[in-house]
Amino acid sequence: MQLKEMNGSALAYLGDAVWSLLVREYLLSLGYSRAADLQKLSVRFVSAKAQAQFYTRLHEEAALSEQEEEIFRRGRNAKTGVVPKNTEVQTYRISTGFEALIGWWYLDGQQQRLQQIWHQLREQVSLGKMPSGTH
Numbered sequence: 001m002q003l004k005e006m007n008g009s010a011l012a013y014l015g016d017a018v019w020s021l022l023v024r025e026y027l028l029s030l031g032y033s034r035a036a037d038l039q040k041l042s043v044r045f046v047s048a049k050a051q052a053q054f055y056t057r058l059h060e061e062a063a064l065s066e067q068e069e070e071i072f073r074r075g076r077n078a079k080t081g082v083v084p085k086n087t088e089v090q091t092y093r094i095s096t097g098f099e100a101l102i103g104w105w106y107l108d109g110q111q112q113r114l115q116q117i118w119h120q121l122r123e124q125v126s127l128g129k130m131p132s133g134t135h
Helices: 008-029 035-046 048-060 066-076 089-107 111-122
Strands: none
Touching: 008 035, 008 066, 008 089, 008 111, 035 048, 048 089, 048 111, 066 089, 089 111
């Protein structure tokens, strides 16, 4: 597998799975266990809107290298086909670019960088008070 030649859609496909796993592990580590709570809370991290906001924060803080911005653009500009009905095209494309970046870090063996970004961004999400009966 040639990482440099992998298209943005393929990177985003893997990045979506990696990001979802990070979110799920995090929510479980906080003590959430009810499926309804887990699903509701995970959307705050994995929705296209949330991922677009994550990228925007990284971009505004100049937290990404030029190479990372290029990987983002590769994902953002990828032909993905259908855009979900409840999401604006621009938001969806930014989200896809963010997922491509996650996939690239993962495939490139940049686990430390992936964890650094994860820890930085997860603090941005307010989970509120844990519902009773969650444990």
